[in-house]
Amino acid sequence: xxxxxxxxxxxxxxxxxxxxxxxxxxxxxxxxxxxxxxxxxxxxxxxxxxxxxxxxxxxxxxxxxxxxxxxxxxxxxxxxxxxxxxxxxxxxxxxxxxxxxxxxxxxxxxxxxxxxxxxxxxxxxxxxxxxxxxxxxxxxxxxxxxxxxxxxxxxxxxxxxxxxxxxxxxxxxxxxxxxxxxxxxxxxxxxxxxxxxxxxxxxxxxxxxxxxxxxxxxxxxxxxxxxxxxxxxxxxxxxxxxxxxxxxxxxxxxxxxxxxxxxxxxxxxxxxxxxxxxxxxxxxxxxxxxxxxxxxxxxxxxxxxxxxxxxxxxxxxx
Ligand code: 173
Numbered sequence: 179x180x181x182x183x184x185x186x187x188x189x190x191x192x193x194x195x196x197x198x199x200x201x202x203x204x205x206x207x208x209x210x211x212x213x214x215x216x217x218x219x220x221x222x223x224x225x226x227x228x229x230x231x232x233x234x235x236x237x238x239x240x241x242x243x244x245x246x247x248x249x250x251x252x253x254x255x256x257x258x259x260x261x262x263x264x265x266x267x268x269x270x271x272x273x274x275x276x277x278x279x280x281x282x283x284x285x286x287x288x289x290x291x292x293x294x295x296x297x298x299x300x301x302x303x304x305x306x307x308x309x310x311x312x313x314x315x316x317x318x319x320x321x322x323x324x325x326x327x328x329x330x331x332x333x334x335x336x337x338x339x340x341x342x343x344x345x346x347x348x349x350x351x352x353x354x355x356x357x358x359x360x361x362x363x364x365x366x367x368x369x370x371x372x373x374x375x376x377x378x379x380x381x382x383x384x385x386x387x388x389x390x391x392x393x394x395x396x397x398x399x400x401x402x403x404x405x406x407x408x409x410x411x412x413x414x415x416x417x418x419x420x421x422x423x424x425x426x427x428x429x430x431x432x433x434x435x436x437x438x439x440x441x442x443x444x445x446x447x448x449x450x451x452x453x454x455x456x457x458x459x460x461x462x463x464x465x466x467x468x469x470x471x472x473x474x475x476x477x478x479x480x481x482x483x484x485x486x487x488x489x490x491x492x493x494x495x496x
Pocket of ligand 1: 266342378
């Protein structure tokens with residue numbers, strides 16, 4: 179009788195979960211250097227959780243690219259070396275090649291949460307990578323091409339450009355030679371003249387000191403930044419409802435910060451001009467060719483990797 183009671187109690191405990199789980203600490207890393215443009219919002223997210231989550235959940239932010247190399251961070255979260263990463267999907271195309279599609283969204287994340295696109299992206303991450311796609315930062319921040327030499331139009335032949343998967347299809351089609359590097363290698367490559375330019379968002383150039391080595395920025399901008407907060411799926415599933423709710427609340431706070439980007443973009447544009455970066459503005463047919471190549475080649479690349487995903491994403495990406 180005693181034994182049966184014990185067993186019953188144990189089963190009830192397992193089924194209902196602990197009423198008050200112990201505080202858990204998740205280890206996190208950022209693909210971007212702490213204190214720079216694409217780490218700062220995540221640092222605010224971590225500060226929010228650590229201030230509000232006492233007794234429930236805490237985050238130990240172990241560092242930036244010096245802690246985990248940026249193109250390895252996806253693997254590190256997937257395998258559980260760290261529990262959480264602040265990292266663009268473009269940095270883990272070795273695991274989910276079609277994740278690079280996230281740059282192609284023309285609508286903000288709050289709309290994607292309404293129209294089913296977020297579900298699609300989260301499911302892809304859970305099924306193919308074993309991570310929860312918790313939040314997206316960056317959706318109102320576009321990308322540009324920056325150069326040390328002028329160009330006349332959307333013909334990049336003869337230029338060696340630093341890339342990530344984000345710019346690959348577009349710049350390649352426009353004739354550039356491409357060199358893939360982590361952000362941390364850009365300054366030295368510019369200084370040594372091994373590259374004639376680089377792709378990068380409108381934000382962060384001055385933070386990284388690259389304006390010292392940059393003469394031109396090409397307009398118009400294209401695509402939208404995606405920096406995701408991803409969580410190892412075993413870690414996520416092992417959390418209590420309360421702990422998961424805390425992370426989701428913090429994700430909401432982080433995504434709300436996206437609205438501030440419009441104003442920050444304008445400030446960064448002004449600061450770049452002030453720092454002596456000259457804007458080369460493509461107009462008319464050149465502008466059309468630039469933007470059409472960006473989106474046509476961008477979608478073509480995703481379509482050739484996973485046409486089913488591309489077809490589902492297109493209508494809910496604005
Ligand atoms: O250029 C890059 O390193 C890149 O792809 C990226 C993606 C998101 C935010 C910042 C940079």
